[in-house]
Amino acid sequence: xxxxxxxxxSLGAGAWWFEAHVPVACHPQGRLSFVTMIRPSQAVxxxxxxxxxxxxxxxxxxxxxxxxxxxxxxxxxxxxxTVAGNEVSDDAFAGAVRDLLASEPGSKERALRLQGVVxxxxxxxxxxxxxxxxxxxxxxxxxxxxxxxxxxxxxxxLGPHGYTALRAASDEFARRGDEGRARASYEMLxxxxxxxxxxxxxxxxxxISTWTRDTGGGGVMQTAGALExxxxxxxxxxxxxxxxxxxxxxxxxxxxxxxAVRAARRARNTxxxxxxxxxxxxxxxxxxxxxxxxxxRNADAPGALKALETPSLREITRPELxxxxxxxxxxxxxxxxxxxxxxxxxxxxxxxxxxxxFGRDSDLLRIASFAAAAEAYRLDSTSPEPAAxxxxxxxxxxxxxxxxxxxxxxxxxxxxxxIVGLGLALTMQAMGMALEAEEADGxxxxxxxxxxxxxxxxxxxxxxxxxxxxxxxMGEIEIREGRLAEARKLLDAAVAREKTGATxxxxxxxxxxxxxxKNALDRLREALASEDVAKDAALRGEILxxxxxxxREQGDMGAARKPLADALKDLARARSATxxxxxxxxxxxxxxxxDRFGAGPSALKALERALEAAPRDKRQSAATIGxxxxxxxxxxxxxxxxxxxxxxxxxELGREDIVYYALWVKLLERQMRVPSDGSADRVLLQAAxxxxxxxxxxxxxxxxxxxxxLVAAARTPTQxxxxxxxxxxxxxxxxxxxGADDALKQxxxxxxxxxxxxxxxREILSGTRAQLGGPVPEVGLP
Numbered sequence: 001x002x003x004x005x006x007x008x009x010s011l012g013a014g015a016w017w018f019e020a021h022v023p024v025a026c027h028p029q030g031r032l033s034f035v036t037m038i039r040p041s042q043a044v045x046x047x048x049x050x051x052x053x054x055x056x057x058x059x060x061x062x063x064x065x066x067x068x069x070x071x072x073x074x075x076x077x078x079x080x081x082t083v084a085g086n087e088v089s090d091d092a093f094a095g096a097v098r099d100l101l102a103s104e105p106g107s108k109e110r111a112l113r114l115q116g117v118v119x120x121x122x123x124x125x126x127x128x129x130x131x132x133x134x135x136x137x138x139x140x141x142x143x144x145x146x147x148x149x150x151x152x153x154x155x156x157x158l159g160p161h162g163y164t165a166l167r168a169a170s171d172e173f174a175r176r177g178d179e180g181r182a183r184a185s186y187e188m189l190x191x192x193x194x195x196x197x198x199x200x201x202x203x204x205x206x207x208i209s210t211w212t213r214d215t216g217g218g219g220v221m222q223t224a225g226a227l228e229x230x231x232x233x234x235x236x237x238x239x240x241x242x243x244x245x246x247x248x249x250x251x252x253x254x255x256x257x258x259x260a261v262r263a264a265r266r267a268r269n270t271x272x273x274x275x276x277x278x279x280x281x282x283x284x285x286x287x288x289x290x291x292x293x294x295x296x297r298n299a300d301a302p303g304a305l306k307a308l309e310t311p312s313l314r315e316i317t318r319p320e321l322x323x324x325x326x327x328x329x330x331x332x333x334x335x336x337x338x339x340x341x342x343x344x345x346x347x348x349x350x351x352x353x354x355x356x357x358f359g360r361d362s363d364l365l366r367i368a369s370f371a372a373a374a375e376a377y378r379l380d381s382t383s384p385e386p387a388a389x390x391x392x393x394x395x396x397x398x399x400x401x402x403x404x405x406x407x408x409x410x411x412x413x414x415x416x417x418x419i420v421g422l423g424l425a426l427t428m429q430a431m432g433m434a435l436e437a438e439e440a441d442g443x444x445x446x447x448x449x450x451x452x453x454x455x456x457x458x459x460x461x462x463x464x465x466x467x468x469x470x471x472x473x474m475g476e477i478e479i480r481e482g483r484l485a486e487a488r489k490l491l492d493a494a495v496a497r498e499k500t501g502a503t504x505x506x507x508x509x510x511x512x513x514x515x516x517x518k519n520a521l522d523r524l525r526e527a528l529a530s531e532d533v534a535k536d537a538a539l540r541g542e543i544l545x546x547x548x549x550x551x552r553e554q555g556d557m558g559a560a561r562k563p564l565a566d567a568l569k570d571l572a573r574a575r576s577a578t579x580x581x582x583x584x585x586x587x588x589x590x591x592x593x594x595d596r597f598g599a600g601p602s603a604l605k606a607l608e609r610a611l612e613a614a615p616r617d618k619r620q621s622a623a624t625i626g627x628x629x630x631x632x633x634x635x636x637x638x639x640x641x642x643x644x645x646x647x648x649x650x651x652e653l654g655r656e657d658i659v660y661y662a663l664w665v666k667l668l669e670r671q672m673r674v675p676s677d678g679s680a681d682r683v684l685l686q687a688a689x690x691x692x693x694x695x696x697x698x699x700x701x702x703x704x705x706x707x708x709x710l711v712a713a714a715r716t717p718t719q720x721x722x723x724x725x726x727x728x729x730x731x732x733x734x735x736x737x738x739g740a741d742d743a744l745k746q747x748x749x750x751x752x753x754x755x756x757x758x759x760x761x762r763e764i765l766s767g768t769r770a771q772l773g774g775p776v777p778e779v780g781l782p
Contacts (some may be wrong), residue, residue: 143397
């Protein structure tokens, strides 16, 4: 019934482009979001450290100079992009983070830059908690504190929104039962909270201490392990000397108790429980590394070495770790710090694959590795491996727009296609993560920060991913955001660099929206001859379906049949060669083609097959169920729409999808004057308190606001398009057919080109003309 999309609430005809071309994550999910298929710390970062950057070793070794002074001397004096100050704007944030990482520890410059960057990040933490993006808010808070070393945090650094950020974080960690981080957030909150709230905060801190002490499990090792874990996680979030020293003391106590258990077992064959034994093993195997990491998390190599020299630890400490720390103290250069960063990664363990799971302590090692890599970057910003390491971590920390700025020096200095390609891949990763969080301005800032990388890529041949893919990705995002003029410029820039069927399809859609029918059809014909289309049956089907729709809407029903029949034949052949996600996508396209032929029952069977193809993939389920509910909405099939909604609820689809499906069911119930069965009401009422736009849509569906209120609340081009569509449906339900049709025509001309509401409006206005009718070509479908 409409354009193929991995989710009916996402990027429309261009959505498949992300699946084919975004290299690491960034695949569409939900109405206005992306699902991250592989997190940066598990993919890009892992790849960097496992050898994807084969050129990095040669480059970094050649560039290294001798380190001088306690902190070493940078090989290259990184030119600053921003002025050090206490305030950092969103637009200046990327450069400010990069400049902070280039500043010397303990310097006045670092103090000024740290205050500006952390304050801005705390504002973002507060905003992300308010928008109920709790996971991203927590990651962003972790990122802000990872930049701060022990003793550097000041109340002023937390900024004007530090209180709301830490209050929300405290509640979130308490809800999760994360004693260490809850204590850290309450400790920091107590520094800036109004005096009348401090007694309550102290009560929370006392309760956390009691809980941690009483829930260790009963045994000596389990209790010591619980105290160690809580203290370590506290220091991850609270960069104070008190938190560091407490964590170090509890880690040493944990190790000492494990040594005592081992000694007793050797001397007297003392038996202990399995749980006690596991904690003793953890202390002996990982304890010294954890202890060193508590100091290296603060880039304090001398402190780490002093801790490792504790007499009781010598027997169980990894000699290579001691040597790496000694080396960085003796000669603090980029290579030596990078060795420390590598050393902090969990070591191989026989039978456990490439990496051992450090369990409770993995987060500490990850943050300590980041701090060590950041020092390596400070000492040589042109070295690819630390730049990539730090950039990938910044993406994970909710500061992805800074990733291109951090890796840009290495890209420009090395001029190696592999390094340039990595810079582009990190850029796309960061853009996708920002879009997943519905932060379109963050996507644009990331793209802007990547301009030096894009310029370098234009000068290098055969880069993967290509700069054209980055321009095309940004163009698709601007289509999604309803900024069509900006989208066209970006897509034109992409085609000028690399002409692909995917990008030509996007431009054809823009042409058709602007009334340039001939241009649109010409682009589609050109797209069909592209190399990427020949390799992707679903993409070819998408192009043919649009070609048929445009021709049909021009009144040439006969000419519209051939591309539609060709699409159905190609897609039917592709069924046997695809599986999983690809199979689900092909089946949805088959359903659309069958609907155009008027074969509704067969189309529904194809959608059933799409659900069966990827039953556990929520992204695919959302796309298929959205198509089921959407076509039922257009046909006035209340039973079919309700069935689709029930399936969506059972599949636990995200709010960004399910609220719209519930709204369509509710509108059908109102239109048909049928009492609600409660399924749509439950979904809408549960989402009505969401502070985002989705909450306003839910309020409209639940009858808490009227269509005029919805229109007044709309701010972005896409929100205005949605509001206009639902206002039109309100008119239709009230009996104002002409007013409804006029409003639906306005929806078609709106900039919300990718929205499902535009597709629904087109279907409603077309009526029976949307179908070409039979006979359906015989293509061997089940």
